[in-house]
Amino acid sequence: MDEGVPQLTTGVCNEIASSTSQQDTVWSTSPVLQIVQAKAIETNGQTRWRTVISDGEHVLQAMVVTQLNALFENGDAGKGSIVRVQRFAINTIQGRRIVIILGLEVLATDVEKIGNPTPRTLDPPGTTSKPPSAAGPPGPRAVPPRPGRQTLPIEGLSPYSNNWTIKARVTQKSDIRHWSNQRGEGKLFSVTLMDETGEIRGTGFNLVVDQLYEKMQEGKVYYISKARVNLAKKKFNNVANDYELALEKNTEVEECTDQSDVPEIKYSFMKLDDLVNKPKDSTCDVIGIVSEVGDVSTISTRANRTASKRELTLVDRSNSSIRLTLWGRQAETYEDDGSNPVIAFKGVRISEFQGCSLSMISTSIMTNNPDIPDAHVLRGWYDSVGINQSFTAYSNVGLGSGGAATFNRAEIRTIDDVKTNLQIAEKAEMFSCRGTILHIKGDNPAYPACPNQSCKKKVIDTGEGWQCEKCEKTWEKPEYRYIISMAVSDHTGQAWLQGFHDVGLAVFNMSADDLMEIKNNDPAKYPAILSKSSYSTFNFACRAKLDTYQDQSKIRYGISRILPLNYKEEAGYLRDIIKAKWPH
Incomplete structure (x- = not known):
């Protein structure tokens, strides 16, 4: 080996391949490995880097988390690089067990391939077989102590993970939902959990609802363990993860006061005037000033149940406004104090009801006056300029079937x-x-409309005023709409x-x-x-x-x-x- 080239941690690929538990010692080490292949692939519209890593004796396939993409895209890491893998886990992708690299440090680049490593596949869980390793003493291996509790990142969870603990923030908690069918009655709730590597949905049923619903609060960070990892049911789960958690009677949830290494909610905001370019039923993140607040009303659902709803009118710096519907507990508990707050929404659905509008769904997240730069900029703009402006409403701009209502x-x-x-x-x-x-x-x-910005229904002249049957209010005069x-x-x-x-x-x-x-x-x-x-x-x-x-x-x-x-x-x-x- 050339002088100055870091020494690889020989034998570690065998240990990784034969590991039967995420709690094995090998997962707490920081091995030095060489990347002998690196390729960008597209997965669900997202770029991921697939690599082959070598300890000089054997090679294993590995995927790199998207947070490390910049290292490969900038050329800092790639084929021939010597890296220290700071954190890694094991996962199952498309039926194959594979190493997930969660953190790495580049030690050297453009190094010729070291040794003649042979391919090594990951043993199925529960097996302990190891192919014979090459003669010679193992290389040095750093085993740095880790302060605090040992945790597994969310991206490392799979049905093969055992005795794991994750440290995650509850970014969303649903209402308690009840069901009744031929098999009986029951209730459930769900939470969306997030750490620096990704998100996962957790669901609890019946007795678990009583045990955990009040304990798990939005925005707080918890240590969670002893839940079952299942394949995600995509019909009911739109979180970007192939797996989901089943919260059970013995699931342990402990609040964590140290939140420094768990990120806040990540947004990808769209301007309101761009929403018309999104397909119907897609989801998006928006941030806006609440200019109007409608009253709580009750509707009957197709299942002959009642649901509470409330409509907010949002405006932003694109001089556009749009209606957003809150449902259930959020609609009932929302308080209008007249302050025109800034609210950030994550994962709201774009609908075609009465034109282009937005609606909260079970996985949506709503944050009032968030402490983020976008909110501060919007607040300053509205207080100085926006409060006196008129806005283009998208209540009557339709969306196409899978396309946008735009002029081409x-x-x-x-x-x-x-x-x-x-x-x-x-x-x-x-x-x-x-x-x-x-x-x-x-x-x-034109027709005489209700002056309530979140209503706009036709009003009736009673002789003593203009009555809106939806709002159950009588107005001195209507606001005509074309x-x-x-x-x-x-x-x-x-x-x-x-x-x-x-x-x-x-x-x-x-x-x-x-x-x-x-x-x-x-x-x-x-x-x-x-x-x-x-x-x-x-x-x-x-x-x-x-x-x-x-x-x-x-x-x-x-x-x-x-x-x-x-x-x-x-x-x-x-x-x-x-x-x-x-x-x-």
């Missing part, structure tokens, strides 16, 4: 093409078009398009309250406004849907987004087409 200039379709060739079945079909408004139906361009129908034409044909409030604002360039004031009190001026608003050209993102009423089917075209023409962008698009390489 490169895929504009003519109206004749839409009517003739667009195949419309049970699901709505999205399309982009450009057209000129020829006529706007002016008899009922709902318009207009004939739009291009050079191939004409179609009737329906639009809601944002469409009306773009077409009339005034509030619906102002327009209805003119319609009711100045009948001579109103037709002139309708005429002036016509003959304008817009880009439309639309959706076509087949509606059936009294056994009569009809295709309706709804406007999801309306955009005034930007002639600079249009000219630039034509320029790029001209400059593009034309086929011979």
